[in-house]
Amino acid sequence: MANRTIPRILQTPAVILLLIWMLVPLSLTLFYSFIRYVLNSTVRPEWMTPSFSNWRGFGNYEFVLNSKDFWFAVKNSIFIVTSILTLTVVLGVLIAVLINRSFPGRGIVRVLLISPFFVMPAVNAVLWINMLLDPVLGLQGIAVNNINTLIGGLQDAPIVGWFFNMWPVFEPISFRATQTSSIAVIMMVTWQWTPFAVLIFMTSLQSEDQQQKEAAILDGASRWSQFRFLTLPHLGRPMAIVVMIQAIFHLSLYAEIEIVSRGNGNKNLPYLIGEFANNNIGAASATGIFAVILANIVAIFLLRMVGKTLME
Amino acid sequence: MAIVAQTSRFSKIAWPVVAWIVGLIFFFPIFYMVMTSFKTDADAVNPEFLFSFTPTLENYANMTDNYDYWRFATNSIITSVFATLFALVVGVPCAYSMAFSPTRSTKDILMWMLSTKMLPAAAVLYPMTFLTKNVLGVFDTHFLVIVVLCLINLPIVVWMLFTYFKDIPKDIIEAGQMDGLNTWGEIKEILIPLAWGGIVSTALLTFIFCWNEAYWTVRLTTIDAATLSKLIEGNRAPEGLFFGRLSAVSTAAVGPIIVLGWFCQKQLVQGLTFGAVK
Known part of the structure; x- marks a missing residue:
């Protein structure tokens, strides 16, 4: 492997493609975030083309930081x-421990559990x-209706009727x-994402030290203390990874917000950027940088965590 | 033996029951969607027919008329397949050289590739729209969707392939060199046959991610290159009138992918955690 040029050449396409993909749009965003740039303006048509003469400095950032929408979206x-x-982490750990031992139909339960992860976000x-x-x-409306009918029926029942008379009529919640x-x-x-946590915790549980566990059992450790002092510490690292990967994915959550919340005022950062981008590109870009x-x-x-295991 | 002794009869029965219940709860929304897809639109919103109804295939038969399903599905297939292929074509040589002739900068390049995946897409929404619409003129084309899907998945492809290739003994590749194979020969004759399983699962997982992508496919297309994500997103609020047909088209959109997903559960962990969880 003395020749070092061929490896370099093989890596070049991937590196160059990703470099363009990352740098070009991001530098444009950075540029737009420092200028006045709107798509429609009858008063100041010169703001409709991006140029250095519309320089605004940190004005867009100030505008964004002072807008109520931004803080609402951040929160x-x-x-x-x-x-x-x-x-997802709490449910994931519980379910992973639950199905980590063998029982009839374990394979099927695994398949049932993992399925939601592959459903496309829009669906x-x-x-x-x-x-x-x-x-x-929806099922919620039907269920609430049935519960109300059931309680209504029980109110006429002898002996226990007085108890159900105290119950309110349930109102379905509009989401x-x-x-x-x-x-x-x-x-x-x-x-959708609990299955992902389950899958990772389960993979990790399979590498748990069984001898240590058996020793603990021989020492008379209870189920709870086994879980608390052996299993949980063992899952520490996978938990950190689950948290970080999900944080990155969910900070850019979009389709769900768009479908559930369009027009009702609820928003997160990506959605707010989309709203700004309808007209005020400067503000959209500044929000993007945030x-x-x-x-x-x-x-x-x-990256630090992943990097540690990289070259093992 | 100690473990067996600790397992009481109660937990022997209760444990599987609880596990099954949890599994069924998680699967229930999918089951409900599939079930609703076999009801007429009228039955679908009638509580009387919640679980007992006359199944009908009408929604599937009318899927093309109601939603033009196949056009969107074709777009999804074309873009996902080609994006996966291109990602592999670029990714295999890259991961090969990283795994078999690592330099001091290999680790940094890998980390940097990962970091591109972490940029929030929304931050570059307008520049992307502007560049593709006004500068390059590729807005709403298959070409654009393929390139974008390929690029957002390239880091994961390189990472997964890298972790697979790393496990192949270097001696085998070096033996190939002794036999006078050039780089292309090594990849074709030795690497690809040896790592075939890994390459296939990388491809499957990438295909799933491409299929489910819901930001760029929604924002960078209108009609011509619109995928299934866009189709469903466009029918977000049917006001209860069309639960039956909406369920059918949703089932058709996610069904194949769920089945595909069952086959690559194991690889999913590696692909999504970048080999950090074993």
Whole structure:
């Protein structure tokens, strides 16, 4: 392997392609974020073409930082991402431990569990918001209706009737309102990504030290303390990886928000960028740069972790 | 033996039951969608016919009339297949040289490739729209979707192939050199046959990611190159009138991919964690 030119040549296409893909659009975004640039303006038509003479300095950044929408979108992004992360990690660990031992039909249960991960995001969102969560026609509406009928019937029953008379009539929740649509998004994405966490934790559990576990059992350690002091520490690293990979994916969550929340005021950062990009390109670009910074903070940690195992 | 002794009869029965229930709960939304796809639009919103209904294939038969399904499906297939192929054509040589003649910068290049994957797509939304529409004139073409899908998956392709290639003993490749094979010969005669399993699973996973991609395929297409993601996104609010037909087209959009996904569960872990979880 003395010849070093051929390897270089083989890597060149991939490196150059990715370099163009990364640098060209990003430098344009950076440029636009420092100029006044709008798509439609009858008052200042000169702002409609990007040029250095429209230089605005940090004006776009100031504009974005002072807009209520931006802070709402940031808070919402963080709320959505952290909720999904907590739910998927907790559910993921529990389910992984649950199916980590052999039982009849384990293969089938695995297949059932992993399926949601392969559903395309657009279908996921349409399925949940319409067929499952719709307050009237969806499964939620039907279920709430049935519960109300059931309670209504029980109110006339002897002996226990007084108890059910105290129950209120349940109202189905509309998940298309501003506040609730985040919850809907959290539900559907958690459904989709819990399988991913399960899969990774299960892979990791298979490499757990069985001898250590048997020793602990011989020492009379309870199920709980085995889980707490052996399994959980063993899962620490995979958990960190699950958290970071998901954070990167979910910070750029788009299709779900677009489908569930269009027009109801709920938004996250990518959605806000899309809104700005309808006219105010300067603001859209400045928001984009903020999104890049946010993603990079997560990415640095992830890259460090992945890098450690890279050349083993 | 110790483990067996600790397992009580109760947990022997309860454990599988709970596991099955959890599995069924997670699968239920998909089951519900598939079931609804066999109902007429009227039955689909009628609670009376929630679980007992007369199944009909009408929604599938009318899929082309209602949604022009096959046009979108063809676009999805074309773009995903070619994007996967191109990613492999660029990725295999790259991963080959990284795995068998690593330099000091190999690790940095790999990390940098990963970092491109972490850029939020929305940040470059307008420049991409502008460049493709006004400068290059490729907006809403298959070519554009293929290139974009190929590029967003290239880092994962290189990573997965790299982790597979790393496990092949270097001696075998060197033996090939002794026999007078050139680089192309080494890749064709030795590497590809040896790593065939790895290459296939990389391809399958990339295909799935391409098929499910829902940002650029929605934002950079209108009609001509619109994929299934775009089709479903465009029918986001049917107001309950068309649950039956919407379920049918959704099932047709995700069904093949779910089945494909069952076959590459194992590779999924490696592909998504970049080999960091074993």
